[in-house]
Amino acid sequence: MLVAINEYGQSISLLDHYDVRTLRELRNTQNFFCPICKKEVQLKIGQKKVSHFSHYQLAECTIDHEAETETHLTGKQQLFTWLKQQYEITKLEPYLKSIAQRPDILIEKNDKAIAIEFQCSRLSDSSFQKRTLSYLDSQITPIWMINASHLKQVSTYQFTMSPFIWQFLTKFNHQYPTIIYYSPQKQSFYQLSSIIPFSPTLSFGQLNETKLNDISLDVLLYRKSHTAFQHFQYLWIQQKVQFRLHFSIYPQKNQRRLLLALYQNRMSPSLIPAEAGLPCPTMYWIHTSSCIWQLWIIIDSLLNLKIGEIVGFKTVYRAFCNRVRTKDIIVRTLPLVTSNSHVSFAVMEYLQMLCKVNILEKVSKTDFRKRSNFTIPVNDSQSFEVDRKVINLLTRKTN
Structure with a gap:
């Protein structure tokens, strides 16, 4: 630390431009104490390094503080x-x-x-x-x-x-x-x-x-x-290709429920819809891979809707929260994001993204009508092409 209290109760800051000679004199004539725990501290004087106060080796301060590197x-x-x-x-x-x-x-x-x-x-x-x-x-x-x-x-x-x-x-x-x-x-x-x-x-x-x-x-x-997303959209598509490959060959243990859901809906892990894995501005709230949490929304709330059927945001968000409770989706705790943002924003943004790629259309402030079916590739060679087309369409509609 750079500030300590001397035996006279005076605050001594080492940023007050003391020269080495003065610091040595202070060290020889005064005792210094931590302003918090009141325990004695030592003045370490450096010519090349920053002079500072530090607790003695076995002393424990009452406050949680970082080691002074x-x-x-x-x-x-x-x-x-x-x-x-x-x-x-x-x-x-x-x-x-x-x-x-x-x-x-x-x-x-x-x-x-x-x-x-x-x-x-x-x-x-x-x-x-x-x-x-x-x-x-x-x-x-x-x-x-x-x-x-x-x-x-x-x-x-x-x-x-x-x-x-x-x-x-x-x-x-x-x-x-x-x-x-x-x-x-x-x-x-x-x-x-x-x-x-x-x-x-x-x-x-x-x-x-x-x-x-x-x-x-x-x-x-x-x-x-x-x-703008367009600056790295090709890199995003490359990551989507890698995800398809690894998800189908090396699935993680916590993805077993998702693999079962895919099987029940007759989908191969490598042939998931191209609309899973779209960039949303506030999805920093979600720790789980973008492809996976969006795939859960598709399976739980959208895939089996008939063309023309309407789904409300509350229904989709409720299903999303259920997946959070079962830990199929992990959200982040972000204590410094305190204004005008919430994980629900990411879910709404995803529904809006699906409108831009023509899967949904917005019919009210919180309701969406299914406009077309999801784009599911028929083989691995086609997956890159459909991913590219969906991302390109999204970029054109966003700019």
Whole structure:
């Protein structure tokens, strides 16, 4: 940590530009204590590394905090300096007694408090959610940034994302949700936006890099950045081909009920409808592969409808929720997506996508009429062609 209390009750911040000589004098003449647990801490002085306070090896602090790596200390120092230039009230490592939390940085903007957390190490889901909800319950807006070493880019528009990374997805007002990475080494932000997951681990999106001193916090949080699906639609189709192959040859244990449902409807796993696996803007709520959760909607609510029959959104969503309860579909907990978004949006968007590819037509705000049958390939060689045609049609209707 960069802030401690001396024996006189004074707050000592190591960002107050102490030189090495002064720090050594302080260490020799004063004792320092953790502002939270009040236990004695040691002042570690670095010439190449960041000077900081740390608990003694066997000491246990009462607050859950991240181990102070060099990367974390450097990043916190850089972000604090950057924010202090923008906001008059900027506090480093303040202890918020009412919620027993110590954010890396706290700023006050228009009488509103904003907590900045720069996370470098892994954090359990429960700890992340507990800390986030404690901020929100206290009317403090949490902004989590993650070390850029966790960014895993496969290609220009493809990224692998673990459940740990998905926790950082943040939605500000009506903007598209983003994940903010920060690199202390490059002093750059990497903002991942327009995120559309294909599978539990593979997502498509747009990555923007911006130097720390070339952007303000407001612009970083609220700038509009959206990439049209057409930029990566061919890659999406390729993933669909791979899904068909692996789903038919290497099905997972938790997909047995789905395989049985396909068998009962006389469908081969490799010949699922081309309309399963369509990109929906808010399906970031759903951990399960896009092909699978949409296939469940088709089987449960749409496949056996006759042409001209009407189905309501409530009926479809109720069946979707039943699949969530039986764990055939897994949804994500996203504590930082707090405005104008819900998993039900993804279900409605999928029905709207089916309208664009001429399977359904909307007859009221929440009712849909079946217009045509689903496109089911007759053999493996035809599957790529029908997938391509459906995605191309969707892209034309969306633009």
